[in-house]
Ligand code: SF4
């Protein structure tokens with residue numbers, strides 16, 4: 001995955017994609033759920049996360065209490081020690097990584113704690129959310145970081161503009 005090329009594509013297209021997502025806040029085409037599923041399938045035929053890892057390189061997951069306990073246990077640490085070593089609390093009270101790339105990302109783009117990774121990582125990039133339009137703000141942020149979300153929103157935009165009176 002050429003992330004420099006991706007950044008250039010994002011610079012050219014992000015305003016249009018964000019505008020599309022904003023419009024989706026107000027008007028949701030019929031069969032949106034089916035359309036998202038259908039288009040998302042095509043996205044994953046073209047995108048390989050192991051050739052990318054941009055989320056782990058440039059973003060931080062949010063750690064919930066269970067994540068912290070589970071991962072701390074794995075390292076034989078107390079949750080407090082784990083937080084002191086790797087996390088900070090942001091202004092919303094959420095626990096985040098102090099540094100990026102994530103400390104658990106390996107050189108081969110695999111996650112060294114994959115089986116016990118934070119729930120937030122396991123759900124990313126959240127394309128399977130039932131009410132897609134409720135996550136427009138999340139997708140609007142993630143189109144600039146995640147090539148899969150960028151493709152999903154770009155392809156959805158094309159389909160919706162072509163097929164719906166919108
Ligand atoms: S915990 Fe694993 S999946 Fe989550 S950001 Fe870190 S390396 Fe990526």
Ligand code: SF4
Nearest residue numbers: 049052053055146148
């Ligand atoms: S989820 Fe998105 S940003 Fe993360 S590795 Fe996959 S394509 Fe890249």
